[in-house]
Amino acid sequence: MLSAGREIFAQEGYQAASMEAISRAARVTRGAFYHHFDDKKALFDAVVVAMQVEAAATIQERARAQRKIRDRLTIGIDAYLDVCLEPAYGRIVIQEAPAVLGNQRYREIEEAHPMALLGATLNALKRDGEIAFDDMGLLTRLLDAMICKVAIMLPDADDARKLRKDAHKLFESLLTGLSQKEG
Template sequence: MAKASVSKLVPKVPVPGVPGASRRAAYSASTKRALVDVAEQLFAEKGYAATSLDAIVSGARVTKGALYHHFSGKQALFESVFERVEQEAAKRIQKSLRGQKDPWRKATEGLRAFLDVVQEPPYRRIVIQDGPAVLGYERYREQEERSTFANIVEIVRATLDAGSWDLDEDMLQTFARIFFGAMSSAGESVATAADPEAAARRVEGAIGFLLAGVQSLVEQGVAMPSTLDEDDEDGEAADPE
């Protein structure tokens, strides 16, 4: 019964010289996709702790053996769900950046896309609420950086390149990590707020104010602090006189 249900999704395209190989591969992929689809829905609605493997395999109409063929257990399945939710969020943010020539407009649109994402119930439950506890802090940060950090780097690079600062890659990455940490914290504050929309407006206002400050520094041609006194080769403090 389980196989008949999932096999309806499987295209019957044979591989020359390997009878049945394509069908088996497609069936396996469909089974895995069904498990992740159902797990994502249940994790979003009930949370990780309240979701059982029995409920997942029942919803996907497969056996537990099929689940264990693809995943070592519930945590591994959650990680696949987490990765997909984060990747989809990153794609949405990336789409908001595409075609934006003005660096400040790019930063603003990226921020708004991010704030829209963190207000959505599935993202809030799976990524913000359950993610750190289920994956552990280090693994959670690793997954988060893998999916969204590149967008932060693109935004930071665009805004800093608007100035006359000659920054090396290490300094740019330093700025990106600071901004990434601020965005992660802001996202958590929005996702866990009693009124996410109001919290998102506050975050947009606060970060918009900071961006306006950076834009003002660019327009004034203010030097980057790390470049001040760079002619003092002995490393001594510059003479105030």
């Protein structure tokens, strides 16, 4: 049912997606659907969680190949931006999930998956003395917000490659400014 829900939500959007269409695509009866999910919103929540788990796995897989933590951060950001450019992810997770699930639930899901990786990487940089900032939760949330804003801007950018490059320069400048090391 998750894959059917994902497909229908991506094509039609949450509001237009009908339980009948989702049940038909999943090849289950409406009764079987309601056996697994309380309602359409519960299915949508499960789809968002699954997509965030997949996003985190993609980020982790691409970033772990890097030896340096700073390189893992850069590759991880690029991997996340690539995920955000996928039409289903863009529509379901970025555009609709905050409104459908509410900001609190959306934040819980985000913080448990992609943002958790970002926070772990930033904490590793702090442990290695590359960041001198006390409130790592604040830093993680602010950097995440910046990355998400870039993700929203990318599809409409005149030069997406330049936007990414400029964003990485900004992220790097921010982290360099928080560094204990001189230079």
